[in-house]
Amino acid sequence: xxxxxxxxxxxxxxxxxxxxxxxxxxxxxxxxxxxxxxxxxxxxxxxxxxxxxxxxxxxxxxxxxxxxxxxxxxxxxxxxxxxxxxxxxxxxxxxxxxxxxxxxxxxxxxxxxxxxxxxxxxxxxxxxxxxxxxxxxxxxxxxxxxxxxxxxxxxxxxxxxxxxxxxxxx
Amino acid sequence: xxxxxxxxxxxxxxxxxxxxxxxxxxxxxxxxxxxxxxxxxxxxxxxxxxxxxxxxxxxxxxxxxxxxxxxxxxxxxxxxxxxxxxxxxxxxxxxxxxxxxxxxxxxxxxxxxxxxxxxxxxxxxxxxxxxxxxxxxxxxxxxxxxxxxxxxxxxxxxxxxxxxxxxxxxxxxxxxxxxxxxxxxxxxxxxxxxxxxxxxxxxxxxxxxxxxxxxxxxxxxxxxxxxxxxxxxxxxxxxxxxxxxxxxxxxxxxxxxxxxxxxxxxxxxxxxxxxxxxxxxxxxxxxxxxxxxxxxxxxxxxxxxxxxxxxxxxxxxxxxxxxxxxxxxxxxxxxxxxxxxxxxxxxxxxxxxxxxxxxxxxxxxxxxxxxxxxxxxxxxxxxxxxxx
Numbered sequence: 001x002x003x004x005x006x007x008x009x010x011x012x013x014x015x016x017x018x019x020x021x022x023x024x025x026x027x028x029x030x031x032x033x034x035x036x037x038x039x040x041x042x043x044x045x046x047x048x049x050x051x052x053x054x055x056x057x058x059x060x061x062x063x064x065x066x067x068x069x070x071x072x073x074x075x076x077x078x079x080x081x082x083x084x085x086x087x088x089x090x091x092x093x094x095x096x097x098x099x100x101x102x103x104x105x106x107x108x109x110x111x112x113x114x115x116x117x118x119x120x121x122x123x124x125x126x127x128x129x130x131x132x133x134x135x136x137x138x139x140x141x142x143x144x145x146x147x148x149x150x151x152x153x154x155x156x157x158x159x160x161x162x163x164x165x166x167x168x169x170x
Numbered sequence: 171x172x173x174x175x176x177x178x179x180x181x182x183x184x185x186x187x188x189x190x191x192x193x194x195x196x197x198x199x200x201x202x203x204x205x206x207x208x209x210x211x212x213x214x215x216x217x218x219x220x221x222x223x224x225x226x227x228x229x230x231x232x233x234x235x236x237x238x239x240x241x242x243x244x245x246x247x248x249x250x251x252x253x254x255x256x257x258x259x260x261x262x263x264x265x266x267x268x269x270x271x272x273x274x275x276x277x278x279x280x281x282x283x284x285x286x287x288x289x290x291x292x293x294x295x296x297x298x299x300x301x302x303x304x305x306x307x308x309x310x311x312x313x314x315x316x317x318x319x320x321x322x323x324x325x326x327x328x329x330x331x332x333x334x335x336x337x338x339x340x341x342x343x344x345x346x347x348x349x350x351x352x353x354x355x356x357x358x359x360x361x362x363x364x365x366x367x368x369x370x371x372x373x374x375x376x377x378x379x380x381x382x383x384x385x386x387x388x389x390x391x392x393x394x395x396x397x398x399x400x401x402x403x404x405x406x407x408x409x410x411x412x413x414x415x416x417x418x419x420x421x422x423x424x425x426x427x428x429x430x431x432x433x434x435x436x437x438x439x440x441x442x443x444x445x446x447x448x449x450x451x452x453x454x455x456x457x458x459x460x461x462x463x464x465x466x467x468x469x470x471x472x473x474x475x476x477x478x479x480x481x482x483x484x485x486x487x488x489x490x491x492x493x494x495x496x497x498x499x500x501x502x503x504x505x506x507x508x509x510x511x512x513x514x515x516x517x518x519x520x521x522x523x524x525x526x527x528x529x530x531x532x533x534x535x536x537x538x539x540x541x542x543x544x545x546x547x548x549x550x551x552x553x554x555x556x557x558x
Binding site: 027031034050051053054055057058061062063066067069070073074130131132133 | 272306307308311312314315316317318319321322325326329337340341344345347348351367368
C-alpha cells in the first residue's frame with residue numbers, strides 16, 4: 001500500500017474516531033463513525049483485502065449505522081446537547097485512557113519482535129489473490145464448528161430480542 | 171524514497187485508463203442517460219395517459235428573432251437541456267431552521283449510486299482494455315455496499331429539513347430500504363451459487379459462453395442443470411426486480427415521497443439544483459438497478475452471434491470488421507438492454523397504484539424475504555441433484 005494513502009486514511013480514521021466522542025450532537029457522532037468506517041475500509045483495500053473492505057461497509061456503514069441513525073433521530077436530541085460536563089468523569093476517563101496507553105506502550109516495547117519489520121508477504125507464483133475464496137474455504141473447513149456455534153448464538157440473540165420487544169408491547 | 175522513484179511507482183497508465191473510463195461512463199453515458207430517462211418518463215407517461223407530452227423544445231432560435239424554434243430530429247429532445255438550465259438558474263433557497271451542514275450534505279450523498287457503476291462491466295473490451303472500471307473479485311458485495319449507504323441521503327435530508335413531512339419520508343425510507351436490502355441480497359445468492367464467483371466481468375463472460383441465465387440456449391446452457399436452475403433463477407429475478415423497485419423508491423413503492431400523503435416526502439424543503447440532485451440520484455439508482463438486472467440475468471454486453479471486443483465468438487464472417495467495432499457494438503448493446511428495462515420501470519410507474527406502507531412492510535418481511543430464503547435451498551437442491 002502506498003504510504004501516503006496509508007497515512008492519509010489512518011489520520012482521517014483516527015480524526016473522525018475522536019470526533020465521534022467529542023461531538024455533542026449524536027447525529028454528528030454517528031456520521032463521524034460512518035466516515036471512520038469508510039476510512040478503515042479504505043485501509044483494507046490498501047491491503048488487497050477487498051472482501052473485508054466490502055463487508056466492513058455493508059455491515060457497519062450500510063446496516064448497523066443506518067439503524068443507529070434511525071434510533072437517534074427518533075429520540076430526543078436536545079437532552080445530550082444540554083448536558084453539563086462532569087469534571088470528575090472527564091478526569092477519571094483521562095486517567096483510565098492514559099493508564100491503558102502506558103500499558104500498551106510497555107507491552108509493545110518489551111515485545112522482542114517489535115524492533116524489526118515484518119517480512120514481506122509473497123503470494124505463490126502464478127496465483128492471484130482471491131481473498132473471498134480463501135475466507136470461504138477457511139471458514140467452512142478449518143473453522144466449521146466455531147462458525148456454526150456463532151450462528152446458533154446469533155439465532156438465540158435474535159429470538160431473545162423478539163421475545164423482549166413483544167413483551168413490552170403488551 | 172526519492173521523488174523520481176515515487177513518481178515511477180505510481181501506475182500512471184492504470185490511473186489514466188480508470189479516470190478515462192469513469193469520465194466516459196459518468197459524463198458520456200450515465201448523466202445523458204439520466205436526463206433522457208426523465209424525458210422518456212414524461213413522453214411514456216403522456217402516451218399512457220393519452221397526452222402528447224413535451225414535444226416542442228428545440229434550439230431556442232426564437233431568441234434570435236426567428237419565428238420558430240429549431241426542432242431536433244424528433245421534437246422535444248431539447249427538453250432535458252431546458253430542464254437542467256431551469257434548475258441551475260433558479261434561486262437556491264434554504265429555509266430557516268434547517269441544519270445547514272446536513273441540509274447541504276444530503277443532496278451530495280444522493281449521487282452516491284453512481285459509485286456502484288464502477289463495478290459493472292458495461293462492455294466486453296476495447297483496444298484490449300476491459301470495459302469495467304474496477305474489475306474486483308467482490309463486485310457484487312461492492313455494489314451492495316454502495317446501495318446500503320445510499321439510504322443516508324434520504325434519512326439526512328428528512329432529518330436536516332426540520333419539518334414534519336420530510337422527517338416522515340426519511341423514516342419511512344430507512345425502514346423500507348433496510349427491509350428490501352435483505353431480499354435483494356438473498357435473491358442474488360442462487361446466481362452466485364450457480365456461478366461460484368462474485369466477479370461481474372467473469373459472470374458476463376460465462377453468460378456469453380454458456381447462455382444468459384434466463385436464456386440458456388447455447389454452450390453449457392443446454393444442460394439439464396441450467397434448465398432446472400431456471401426455476402430458482404426466475405424466482406430470483408422476480409424478487410430482485412421487486413426489491414430494486416423498492417430500493418429506488420419507484421412507484422408502487424414510493425413511500426418516502428408519496429405526493430398525496432407527504433407533499434413530496436424527504437425533498438419537500440429542497441429547491442433548485444439541490445432538488446435536481448435528488449432527482450438525478452433517483453434516476454441514477456434506477457439505471458444502476460437496471461444495469462444489475464442486465465448483468466445478472468440478461469447476459470450483460472453480450473448479444474448472440476455477435477463477437478466480443480477481442481474478436482472471439484460470433485459468426486465468422488463478422489470478423490472481417492476490426493475488433494473495436496464489435497467492442498463498441500457490445501457497449502451499445504449493454505446500454506440498449508438497460509434502456510429497455512428503464513422503459514419497463516416507467517411503464518410500471520404509470521400503470522400500478524401505490525401500496526400502503528403496512529402492505530409494503532408485510533410484502534418485504536413476510537413474503538419476499540421468506541421466498542428468497544427458501545429459493546436458496548431450492549437452488550442448492552437443484553445443484554446437488556444435477557451434479558450426481
